[in-house]
Amino acid sequence: PTPLNEYHEPDLSFITDTTHALAPHIQPGQLVILESTTYPGTTEEVMLPILEKENKRGLKAARGASSSASVQKEFFVAFSPEREDPGNTTVARRDIPKVVGGLNPHAAELAGALYGSIFHRTVPVSSPAAAEMTKLLENIYRCVNIALVNELKMLCLRMGIDIWEVIEAA
Secondary structure (H helix, E strand, C coil), rough: CCCCCCCCCCCCHHHHHHHHHHHHHCCCEEEEEEEECCCCCHHHHHHHHHHHHHHCCCEEEECCCCCHHHCCEEEEEEEEECCCCCCCCCCCCHCCCEEEEEEEHHHHHHHHHHHCCCHHHEEEEEEEEHHHHHHHHHHHHHHHHHHHHHHHHHHHHHHHHCCCHHHHHH
């Protein structure tokens, strides 16, 4: 999970430190993918400005349709959330669909091709923020379900019902 600072705000130092280290080495046409559990907007609001400001070639991230001439002055940016099913050993990682959101359609296509060589299925979304929000929704869904089952377990204990019997029957 994203670590929190002393004010209980997201500590993005791992992302920013890595981005500062990477930025001077960006090459034209290169694809940079953030794959971190973070809040929606991190790729475009935190990582992207560092990459554009600190790369030594004055490159900009491709935002619109890319031409062969513009690729010489641009790099590509995408976000793909880390996706796991903790504790589930029956599903191989390559079988978990991989969400990808590019800053522009070509970045999404490149990220999809990269991850498509590893995962059986990629799920393109319209933007890095949409991909970041996908991860947030997954985490919320999991937390709500865990909390719901924990509450149901407490009710079952009070009623003398075996929660595992209920889960198995369901």
